[in-house]
Amino acid sequence: GINAEYGKQWYQRRVREAVVSTQSTGASEMSGNYYFVIVGHHDNPIYEQEHCSRDGQSKKDDYRDLCQFVAHASLDMIGEHMWTTNSMYLKIVDKFNDWNVSAFVTAGKQRFIILHDIKNEDSIRQFFQEVYELYIKTAMNPFYEPNTPIQSQAFHQKVKFLCRRYLI
Amino acid sequence: MSRGRGAVDPKRVSSELFSLTYGCMVAQLLKDFESPEEVNKQLETMGYNIGVRLIDDFLAHTPSVTRCTTLEEVADILCKQGFKMFLGIVPEIKNWTAAKDEFSLVITENPLAEYVELPPNCQDTLWYSNIICGVIRGALEMVQMDVKCSFVGDTLRGNDSTEIRIKFVKILEDSLPAGED
Numbered sequence: 001g002i003n004a005e006y007g008k009q010w011y012q013r014r015v016r017e018a019v020v021s022t023q024s025t026g027a028s029e030m031s032g033n034y035y036f037v038i039v040g041h042h043d044n045p046i047y048e049q050e051h052c053s054r055d056g057q058s059k060k061d062d063y064r065d066l067c068q069f070v071a072h073a074s075l076d077m078i079g080e081h082m083w084t085t086n087s088m089y090l091k092i093v094d095k096f097n098d099w100n101v102s103a104f105v106t107a108g109k110q111r112f113i114i115l116h117d118i119k120n121e122d123s124i125r126q127f128f129q130e131v132y133e134l135y136i137k138t139a140m141n142p143f144y145e146p147n148t149p150i151q152s153q154a155f156h157q158k159v160k161f162l163c164r165r166y167l168i
Numbered sequence: 169m170s171r172g173r174g175a176v177d178p179k180r181v182s183s184e185l186f187s188l189t190y191g192c193m194v195a196q197l198l199k200d201f202e203s204p205e206e207v208n209k210q211l212e213t214m215g216y217n218i219g220v221r222l223i224d225d226f227l228a229h230t231p232s233v234t235r236c237t238t239l240e241e242v243a244d245i246l247c248k249q250g251f252k253m254f255l256g257i258v259p260e261i262k263n264w265t266a267a268k269d270e271f272s273l274v275i276t277e278n279p280l281a282e283y284v285e286l287p288p289n290c291q292d293t294l295w296y297s298n299i300i301c302g303v304i305r306g307a308l309e310m311v312q313m314d315v316k317c318s319f320v321g322d323t324l325r326g327n328d329s330t331e332i333r334i335k336f337v338k339i340l341e342d343s344l345p346a347g348e349d
Binding site: 138140141143144151154 | 285
C-alpha cells in the first residue's frame with residue numbers, strides 16, 4: 001500500500017545516511033560480513049547474530065543499526081514474495097548497495113533474514129534449513145513464549161556454529 | 169491391522185502431544201503459582217491422585233504380578249513393568265542402602281522432558297517431572313506401602329542424571345473405620 005511504500009522510502013533514506021556516516025572513515029571491507037535476524041509477527045527481532053570485520057564499538061553499533069534498517073526495509077518485499085511461491089526459502093528478495101538480502105519464511109510466518117555480500121545460494125539455503133530445525137526445537141519448549149526474544153544459550157551456540165560453517 | 173485406513177488405536181496417543189501437554193501444564197502452573205517450590209508440591213499432589221487410580225489399572229493388566237514381599241521385588245516390578253507400561257521406559261535401579269530400605273531410580277530418557285529447557289529463574293528449584301514421584305507414592309500407598317519419593321537430580325537442571333530416590337517408611341495396616349470395634 002501507500003504507507004508501505006512511504007515507509008520503505010523513509011527507511012532507505014535513513015539507511016543512506018547511516019551508510020555515509022560509517023563509510024566516512026576510509027575503505028570498508030565487506031567480504032565475509034553477514035547479519036542474520038529472526039523477525040517475529042510484530043516485526044520485532046527475536047534473535048540477531050552478525051559478523052562485522054570493522055573495529056571499534058561505535059562502528060559495530062552503526063553497522064548493527066544499518067543492518068536493522070536494511071532488514072526492516074526488506075520486510076515489505078518479503079511480504080510480497082512469500083505469496084508467490086510454495087517454498088519457504090525465498091532466495092534474494094532485495095539488494096542494497098553491495099548487500100543481498102535473502103529470506104526464509106517459516107510455516108508459522110516467522111521470517112529469517114540474512115544480509116550478505118557473497119552470493120552463495122546453496123550455503124544459505126542449508127543454513128536456513130538447519131536454523132529452522134533449531135528454531136522448531138526452541139518453539140517446542142513449553143517455557144518459550146512465541147514471538148519473544150530467544151534467550152537460550154544452547155540455541156545461540158548452535159547458531160553461532162552454523163554461521164561460522166555456512167556464512168563466512 | 170484390519171481397521172479402516174488411517175485409523176489409530178484409540179488407546180495410543182502421540183508421545184509429542186503428551187510431552188507438549190505436560191509441558192504446557194507445568195508452564196501454566198509456574199505462571200499461576202510463581203514459586204517453583206509450590207509448583208513442585210502441586211505436581212506431587214497431582215501425581216498422587218493419578219497414582220491411587222493407576223495402580224488398579226496396572227494390576228488389572230498384569231495378572232502375573234503377585235503380592236511383593238520385599239522392597240527389591242517392588243522396585244523390580246515398578247521399573248520393568250510399571251514404568252514400561254505407562255511411559256515406555258525402564259529405569260535402572262541403583263544405590264541400594266545396606267539395610268535395603270532405600271534405592272534410586274535412574275531415568276535415561278525422560279519422555280516428559282523432550283524439548284524442555286528450564287527458564288533461568290527456576291533452574292535450581294523446579295523438579296520438572298515431579299509428577300512421577302507423586303504417582304509412585306500414590307500407587308504404592310494403595311498396596312499398603314508407605315514410601316517417601318523425591319528427585320535428587322535432573323538432567324534439565326544440569327545434573328549428571330535424572331534420579332529419583334525412594335525410601336521405604338512402613339507397611340500400612342488396614343485400620344478399622346472410626347466407630348467400629
